[in-house]
Every structure is written in structure tokens, then in C-alpha cells.
Amino acid sequence: MKRILIKCILFVSSYFPLYIFLLILNIDNYNSKEELRNFSTIIFLVSMLIAIILSIGSLLFIKFSSCGTKKIKIENIERPDDTIISYIMTYIIPILTVNNMDKYEIIVNIFLFILIGYLYIRLNLLYLNPLWSSFGYISYRINNDTVLITNYDITDLKNISKNNLDIKGFFISNDIFIAKK
Numbered sequence: 652m653k654r655i656l657i658k659c660i661l662f663v664s665s666y667f668p669l670y671i672f673l674l675i676l677n678i679d680n681y682n683s684k685e686e687l688r689n690f691s692t693i694i695f696l697v698s699m700l701i702a703i704i705l706s707i708g709s710l711l712f713i714k715f716s717s718c719g720t721k722k723i724k725i726e727n728i729e730r731p732d733d734t735i736i737s738y739i740m741t742y743i744i745p746i747l748t749v750n751n752m753d754k755y756e757i758i759v760n761i762f763l764f765i766l767i768g769y770l771y772i773r774l775n776l777l778y779l780n781p782l783w784s785s786f787g788y789i790s791y792r793i794n795n796d797t798v799l800i801t802n803y804d805i806t807d808l809k810n811i812s813k814n815n816l817d818i819k820g821f822f823i824s825n826d827i828f829i830a831k832k
Contacts, residue, residue, distance in 0.1 A: 657823065658772045663702055664709035665771070666764075667782040669743045670702045706782055713788055713800070718831050719821030723799075725812040729792040730805060738779045777827050793828075801830045 677695070771779070778790035778798045787802045801808070801820070811818055820830030 654824070655772070658777060659768070660705050660709055661777045661780065661823075662768045662771045664706035664782055665738070665780045666702070666743065667706040668739065670699050670706070672743070674699055709780075710782055710786060713783060713829060713831075714786070716821075716829075716831075718819050719829070720819065721821055721828070722817035722819055723793075723797070723828055723830075724815070724817050725799075725808060726794045728799075728805070728808050728812055734779055734790075735781050735784050739781055775824050775826065777824060788829075796826055798827045799830060800827065802832055803830065807832075 673695075770776075778800055780788075783800065784790075788800050789802075789805075791799045791801070791805070791808065793799045793808075799808075799818075799820075801818075803811075803818075808818075818830045820828050822828050
């Protein structure tokens with residue numbers, strides 16, 4: 652249960668840019684007192700605030716958590732590809748491009764968000780996180796099946812691999828390992 656909750660928080664944090672963009676796009680709705688008293692506006696603002704707090708919390712978790720005690724040897728390492736850019740273009744931009752959303756478009760977008768979240772968690776795509784990437788935590792594929800999320804530079808990782816050293820960190824799922832400098 653705890654792991655599922657962590658995965659849900661990581662999913663929510665992966666949409667951090669969307670929350671900021673939605674707040675900016677809807678800034679006109681916050682100018683009048685009448686609109687701020689509107690129930691849907693309050694729900695929207697509270698939802699965005701909770702999502703932003705969870706997102707920042709996930710970043711603080713990765714930044715300030717202990718380095719971990721698990722050790723892993725890097726046998727081979729592959730550079731990250733454009734998965735973060737693909738993620739943003741595929742999932743964040745389409746939601747932003749809908750204008751004058753009526754209640755049905757909002758419902759469809761909520762179901763889309765839930766579907767993407769389910770797949771994100773089910774397929775263990777926790778490494779797709781633009782917020783973490785923005786703060787230097789890049790994902791690499793190591794040992795053919797493990798995803799390493801780290802703030803180590805690729806050159807450092809190659810040297811660690813070449814010198815047959817272990818890297819310390821912790822697993823957030825069976826095949827996603829976090830290591831920090």
C-alpha cells in the first residue's frame with residue numbers, strides 16, 4: 652500500500668509543469684471576488700495547490716533523503732533518450748490546448764489523467780518526471796533492465812562502471828534505483 656501511495660505521488664509530481672501552466676492560463680478567473688467564491692474555482696485552486704505541494708514534496712524527498720544502503724554495480728549504461736520531451740508533448744501539451752473547457756471536457760480530461768496515472772504506475776514509468784529532470788536528476792538505463800535516477804554526471808557513471816565500483820542508493824520499485832552524489 653505504501654509503495655502504491657509513493658507511486659501515486661510520483662505520478663502527480665510528473666505533471667508539475669501542467670499545474671503551473673493551468674494556473675497561468677486561468678489567472679483571469681482569480682481577479683474578481685465573485686469568481687473566487689465560485690465553488691469550481693475553489694476546487695480548482697485547492698487541487699492545484701495540493702498537486703504543487705505533492706510535487707515539491709517529491710522533489711524534496713529525492714533531494715534530502717538519505718543516500719541509501721543498497722549497492723548496485725553498473726555493468727553497462729545507456730544515455731537517456733528523449734522520453735521526458737515525449738512525455739511533455741504527449742500528455743501535458745494536449746491538455747493545455749483545450750480552450751473554454753465545458754463540464755464534459757473537464758470530465759474527459761479527469762478520466763484521461765486517471766488513465767494515464769494508472770498506466771504510469773502499472774508500467775512503472777516513475778522515471779518520467781520533468782520536475783526531477785529540471786533539478787538534475789536524470790534517468791539512465793543500466794544493466795539492461797534497471798532505471799537509475801541520479802544527479803551523477805554520465806562521465807562519473809562511466810568511470811564508476813569502468814573501475815568496477817558500486818553505487819549506493821535505494822530502490823523505489825523493483826527496477827528503479829535512485830542514487831545521489
